[in-house]
Amino acid sequence: MPDTQPPSLLPSRFADWFASRGWAARPHQLEMIEAAQAGEDALLIAPTGGGKTLGGFLPSLIELAETVAANPRPDRPHALHTLYISPLKALSVDVARNLMTPVSEMGLDLRIETRTGDTSQSKRQRQRAQPPDILLTTPEQLALFCATANAEAFFRDLRRIVIDEVHAIAPQKRGDLLALGLAAITRWAPDARRAGLSATVADEGGLARWLTAQSPDTSRFARIVRGAPGARPRVDILDPDTRIPWAGHSGRHAIADVYERIKASKMALVFVNTRSQAEMTFQELWNINDENLPIALHHGSLAPEQRRKVEAAMAAGKLKAVVCTSTLDLGIDWGDVDLVVQMGAPKGSSRLIQRLGRSNHQLDSPSRALLAPTNRFEHLECQAAREAVAANALDGEPLKAGALDVLAQHIMGRGCGEAFNADALFDEIRTASPYAELDRETYDKVLDFTATGGYALATYDRFRRLIKRRDGLWTARTPQIAQRHRLNVGTIVESPMLDVVVSSRGRGGHRLGQIEEWFVDQLAPGDTFLFAGQVLRFEGIEEMAVRVTRSTDTEPRIPTYNGGKFPLSTYLAARVRDLVQDPSGWDQLPSQVRDWLDLQQKRSRLPRAKGLLVETFPRSARFYLVCYPFEGRLAHQTLGMLLTRRLERMRMRPMGFVANEYALSVWGLRDLSGLDFDALFDEDMMGDDLDAWLAESQLMMRTFRNCAVIAGLIERRFPGHEKTGRQVTMSTDLIYNVLREHEPDHVLLKAAWADAGSGLLDIHRLGTALSRIKGQIEHVDLDRISPLAVPVMLEIGKEPVYGEGHESILEDVSSEDLIAEAMRLD
Amino acid sequence: MTDTVQLQAICRFRVHETLVLADPDGVLVVPEVGLLVVSDLHFEKGSSFAVGGQMLPPYDTRTTLRRLAEAIERHQPRTVIALGDSFHDTRADQRMHDEDAATLCALVNRLERWIWIEGNHDPAPPPQFGGEVTDEIELAGLVFRHEPTEGAAPGEVAGHLHPCAKVRRKGRSVRNRCFATDGTRLILPAFGAYTGGLNVCDDAFTRCFGGTPDAMIMGRDRVWPVAAKACVPDRY
Structure with a gap:
């Protein structure tokens, strides 16, 4: 393949490296280089396992290799060349590790570092003073950069911005915050080009627009680069011999079948939709786990150290199955997963395709998935989802106009960094596509809100958070106000959580994870609930921690977390409606479900x-x-x-x-x-x-x-x-x-x-x-x-x-x- | 004055021999002397946050005043007692909007008698709105002061603690402001628009009542009497 491309795209050092691995650069990877050389932003859409990450970084590595070659001294001055942004901290760490392989094998002397909420204060300061060549970070960290002095100097040399899983960030408030941050960076580093990476994009045009700086009155789009599609996944729907429940989400009737499939696989990921379902499924699997298969549990409420342990065991191939929620949806490569089980309806086709991508990180062999509906209606939904996957029809959240609360946060942040001119900031904000249609009146209102609360009863003028200086620039009134703002940066407002600490006789103990405060408020001492795969007895609250002991109860009161209940996607809903109205499409459904619909037709309509x-x-x-x-x-x-x-x-x-x-x-x-x-x-x-x-x-x-x-x-x-x-x-x-x-x-x-x-x-x-x-x-x-x-x-x-x-x-x-x-x- | 009031919405009971009414919006009425009692108005609590950089809507005083005027209209008292912490801090009157200050003045001066009880937030309530200022007062066999006395205090009507009660039923719970009483004494809920609440199961109430008091919980249109044993703490 590479010999059909103009040789200039891939420098010999890189071509040699590909050859040494027995690979050839893929066409979409070469097209990413070409787009970069043409000075274009690019959206790379390629299936999981398609060399997407490398495609995003190749242009950076090539440019950096030239820099190193021009100045091979070990003490060459480093300047920030590439900023990588991902929705997950863990993804940054993982990508940094994966990037080190080609970099060290090609003998490139590059500094690649991560910066997340966990990064120590001293390392942050060092990164400010001596930036790495490539910095991997999150949207929140970028917002923090914008809210500090000298951001302009820090970003001045930036050449490339790589945004991973861009489809997952863009439709959310985090996406609004990121788009505003990118607009700021582009003012400081006008030459920096953007690359977005994604496996599942429903609205390609919308996302290509999102990725690129807009100009007044015309929409601009990033170049769309497509990887070859992978092998179509093979999706089965479980048709158990047992009675399919009318309602509920326990999936108990399907557990024995799921267990058999797990046994026959190398490693399985068992996805569920809520954390309570995760707890329940994990428990049910262990109840019948006569062979003591190593089956683990992974969800967002578990303590991070607990989750890291499970992830490490997966990577080392020591597990047979992991029951997980959307925490494992996104693109971390966990090793030899060859089966994905979806317990309960997938809720959307993009979500399902994303989850299918977790198995078999090789392009050419199909990933295998088993859908296990937990009730009759879910059979219809699973059938509709299977058809959608076969047609590779994607849904996903639509892009929306930028949220005004996020805009307020960004404006305040800019006032905490370098002082800004209100007119220039308005123009800059409108280059961010979610805010391209923002009108001046609304902007002025949000600015006023940020400064004084924006109330008609204008009584807070002397307490303003932002002031307009004599030179016409806006800035935070005091350094304390700026500091407080920085502690509140971000768009993820978690419902308040409390630590769950287990102890044997009331003293000491270790942390199992966190649980929503509202749930704890419903508990009385002696109540039992399922958490972290164990039945726990609630003892009381001490110093903001939930004290629990292990219980021998078999019938726990199961936490009904409100997190993680995705609604059925509009797209899939339409497919389900089509499926129900037309009996000619029912032949794929289990007979129990068909009989049920037949009866409905006779008794009602x-x-x-x-x-x-x-x-x-x-x-x-x-x-x-x-x-x-x-x-x-x-x-x-x-x-x-x-x-x-x-x-x-x-x-x-x-x-x-x-x-x-x-x-x-x-x-x-x-x-x-x-x-x-x-x-x-x-x-x-x-x-x-x-x-x-x-x-x-x-x-x-x-x-x-x-x-x-x-x-x-x-x-x-x-x-x-x-x-x-x-x-x-x-x-x-x-x-x-x-x-x-x-x-x-x-x-x-x-x-x-x-x-x-x-x-x-x-x-x-x-x-x-x-x-x-x-x-x-x-x-x-x-x-x-x-x-x-x-x-x-x-x-x-x-x-x-x-x-x-x-x-x-x-x-x-x-x-x-x-x-x-x-x-x-x- | 009571005959104009819809009685089913009102909880009538005796505190230390005196008949009182608990109104669902959180004021107490003593019919035999034409008295309306309101506690913990906390005027200008909102603007006190603005001083610290949090620009809460500056309309809490306005809302509180509107509700108070409505309560006065409903019950037509001759006397009003504001049971302390009427002003959130000693500079509250300086931050108050002129319009709100005028509304308050008019309200105070429309009554035959208006008594400001001193509270810990407002040890010296500002004089410019009219009314008398005192640390406590006796009327109709009851004594009105801001902070409830620890230990037995028959006939005492106080505020300060912002009582609220939480009840549970079928795995769901509701937590609202309430009047706290054991029949010998009473603590009023806080009336101010931005005031939070302290659960009646808290030790502070035990020190006054010798146990958890009964709660007259403020519902949407009426007051619900709830026995102490049905009240639960916010957390165990």
């Missing part, structure tokens, strides 16, 4: 892809309405909230609702079958009803809190002066209420609104769904529950029922007798 099926039926003195939008739990919950409000106003006396990924069930005390369903599901519910609900929604308050932390209105916890999360939650709820009352158009409320459109409330998706089903509602009045309704009806009692608010808890526990007894009411 099949949901049509373009419409919405609504069923009503009575059941034990209540009246139910079940509908099937297939839009994911979050959007369904929002719909349930709005429908119950509406039904309340119509005096239909709704009592509650429950949602799963596919359906929503609402019930009440009056027969709902005579309603005008077109009116009930009309889009106008997204107006006043939504507004009224958001005023008191806990999810909205959480959304607001995240924005307030990112924007710097309130501070996140710093180590050493921990506030408990409760205090933070309390005060942000109060702040939200007060702000909403007096300044409903405040820029921070706008930011929270924008988040609610996609995040926890998925309002945007619900709006799209309501307009899709307009005039397409099919109502069936039944005398009893339909087969398709069973799964969502089984969720009642397991999932919190949202109709019951706080007031009902109070009503339950309050006792009127109390007053009579204790206080002698007249």
Whole structure:
């Protein structure tokens, strides 16, 4: 292959190195060199195992080799040449290690260093004074650089920026922060070219635009470089002999089959969707692990040292299987994985393809995957996902306009670094593609917010965080303010966590990991739960740590972490709807699932892809309405909230609702079958009803809190002066209420609104769904529950029922007798 | 004054022989003397954060004043007692917006009698808004002071501790502000828009009541009486 390319692309030292390994440079790697020589930004899309990382770094190594050749003295002055940014700390470390192989084998004298949150203060200072040739770091570290003096001098010599897993960063707030950081760097180092790396890109044009600095009024795009596609993965769906459950996510019925597949593999990764599922699956596997296969557990709540141990054992090939969550989704090369098991539905085709890429890091042999649905609906979803993989159809999060809370953080950060001119900063920010359409008025509002809070009642002028100096440049008012800002940089607002410490007799003990504070708040001493693969007994809280002992209980109370519940992707949802409506495509489904759908067709109707099926039926003195939008739990919950409000106003006396990924069930005390369903599901519910609900929604308050932390209105916890999360939650709820009352158009409320459109409330998706089903509602009045309704009806009692608010808890526990007894009411 | 009030929303009970009403927005009413009591208003708490660089919305005073005016409208008292910590700090009046200061003045002067009790945050409440200032006062067989006395104190009505209560049911919990009482004495919830709360299971309450007091928890439209044994700590 290399001899067909112009020889100038690959210098002989590099060609020799490829040859010595018995390799040839791949065409996409050469095209990356060509793009770099042409001074272009480039987006490299290549499957896992396709030499993507090397493709990103080759142009850097070639340029650096020339520098070294020009000045071979060991004490040559180093200048920062390439900045590598990845979403994961671990990925930086891994890439640094992998990069060292070609560098040392080619005899290049290069300094390659990482800088993450864990890097020591002294090493950071040394890196500032004497930058390495290649620095591998994270978006947060880049934001910190921007917020310190001398950033300009530090980046002046930069030539290349490599952004790994760019599809995973770009659609998030981290992507907004990174895009703003890149815009700043480009001002300091106008010649620095950008390269993005990814295996799964759904919106290639969007990402190519994201990667490149925009100019006013015209969209600019990075060159798209494609690697040859790898062998198509082989995906099987588990069809167990046992009964497939109607609902739930335990996957217990499939464990024996999964265990057999693990046994037959070299090394398996068992992906699950939530941390509680990880705990449960791990436990179930060990219950039947008669051969004592080395099976480990890996998820984001485990202590880092615990996770590192598992990763090292994997790399050394000492494990047979690892049960893991999305923590192992991204591109670290863990060795000889030859089987990927997905327990439960994959939720999106890009996610599944990304996970499949974890097996078989060789291009030419297909990766093997086993999908193990945990209930009947998931069989449909897995089937749809398999078809999507076969068609290599990708979904993934859409790119959005840049978030205003992130913009506020960046502006403050710039004020903490070198003083800025407001006009020039506006122009610079608009070169970042998420902010290319930002208007001056909004920018000025965010700037004012950053400086004074931006309130109409302008009372905070003398307390400003940013001041405009006499020379017209903006800067932080005091060094203390700048220092506090630096401690709050970043866009990841974790829900507050507490350490879990296990001890045998109350003293000493070691740290197992971290658990959400809200979960701990629900525990009473003696309660048991599953964590880190063990059943633990809660003893109490001491000094911000959860004290636990090991328990012999067999029926633990399982933590229901709210982290990691991905909603069903819009793309996959559409495929599932298509699959359900058309019996001719059911031959791939297990007979149990086919029979179930057949029965639905006889007893009720099949949901049509373009419409919405609504069923009503009575059941034990209540009246139910079940509908099937297939839009994911979050959007369904929002719909349930709005429908119950509406039904309340119509005096239909709704009592509650429950949602799963596919359906929503609402019930009440009056027969709902005579309603005008077109009116009930009309889009106008997204107006006043939504507004009224958001005023008191806990999810909205959480959304607001995240924005307030990112924007710097309130501070996140710093180590050493921990506030408990409760205090933070309390005060942000109060702040939200007060702000909403007096300044409903405040820029921070706008930011929270924008988040609610996609995040926890998925309002945007619900709006799209309501307009899709307009005039397409099919109502069936039944005398009893339909087969398709069973799964969502089984969720009642397991999932919190949202109709019951706080007031009902109070009503339950309050006792009127109390007053009579204790206080002698007249 | 009580006949204008929707009684089902109000919790009526006796504290040390005196009939009182607990309003769901957190004020206490003593009908026989036409008295309304409110505690821990913490005016200008928001702007105190701005001094330290956190620009919280500067509208907490405004919200607090609006709710207080509504409570006064609802109950039509002759006398108001502000039970201490009315001002978040000794410079609060200087940071207060002119409009809010005027609203407060008008509110104070509309009443027959307005009494500022001294609190630890406002040892000398500013004089320019009108009203009397004292450290404690006796009315209708009750004594009103800011900090509750440790040990038995029959007939005492105090604030300072910002009581709130948490209850659990079926694995879910709710935590709201409340009135804390054992029938002999009472501690009012904090009324200010930015005030947090201390759980009634905390030792501070035990030192006053000899155990966890009962809680009159503020709901959306009414007050829910909850026995001490049904209240749980924030954490074990």
